[in-house]
Amino acid sequence: MSDDNGLPGAQTRRALLAGAGAVGAAVVLAACGGDEDPAGPGSAAPTAPDGSGEPGAADVVVRAADVPVGGGVILASKGVVVTQPTAGVFKGFSPICTHQRCPVSAVDGGTINCTCHNSRFSIEDGSVRSGPATQPLPAKEIVVDGDRISLA
Template sequence: MTASHESVSAPTRRTVVAAVGAAGIAAALTACGSSDDSSSSEPAGNGAKAGAAKDGAGKELAKTADIPVGGGKIFGDAGVVVTQPKKGEFKAFTNICTHKQCPVTAIEGGTINCPCHGSKFSIEDGSVKHPPAAQPLAAKEITVSGDSITLA
């Protein structure tokens, strides 16, 4: 019998670096969703797009006192952001950024803010206040009855 000795070389540094880089890019793309800019809507990690059906329709989201004047609150489970731009005026929008479909995570300084790429949207009408998003947040329908805010 003849013994066969095959030479197996270890991966080069370049191969390892390329593989790690590719894995990092894949993870980043997965975290930010697809690249289409079709429309879309808490930090609770809700990654559903605006058009997707959401549980919570017809259920009370909050009391009017829970929504600060000049600010708002994100309801990730319901896929909605509720704002109160002026006292007694309530607006609602999807909670998914229209740029890369990341969930928005903060409302401050009169804007709804996406952490992924820095897009900012107006609390008054969902319009883009800071790119890269090019499309506004889609409006959602809410009902305010007494001190109760309900997703329609």
């Protein structure tokens, strides 16, 4: 019995797929390198995401200037919603609705909103403005240092 199933080009496709699999495995192995510094000994410390290189700057989740007064920003990947109810006052809250654990999806009109079931929470203290949620959004400790806002 033939290994190519009698189809023209079957071995070519099989070779191509095998080669692609080998390349994919090599990429995965390269990405899973050790803890060594890839730049070698004596290299400079990594810079902060904002490029400042300042200590603690790597922990910055958002710039104060990026949080609108009377609104906020959802930083799901950082696990926080940062609001600015009044100028210069910043608050942090969980980005997960207390009703059925859906992620909140918008900050608008003075509330943090979950569109799964339309629960709305105050940007000032996380309290429920309208349900079905009955519990407030848990507060998250944040630190404001000039224009930098980070998790405590």
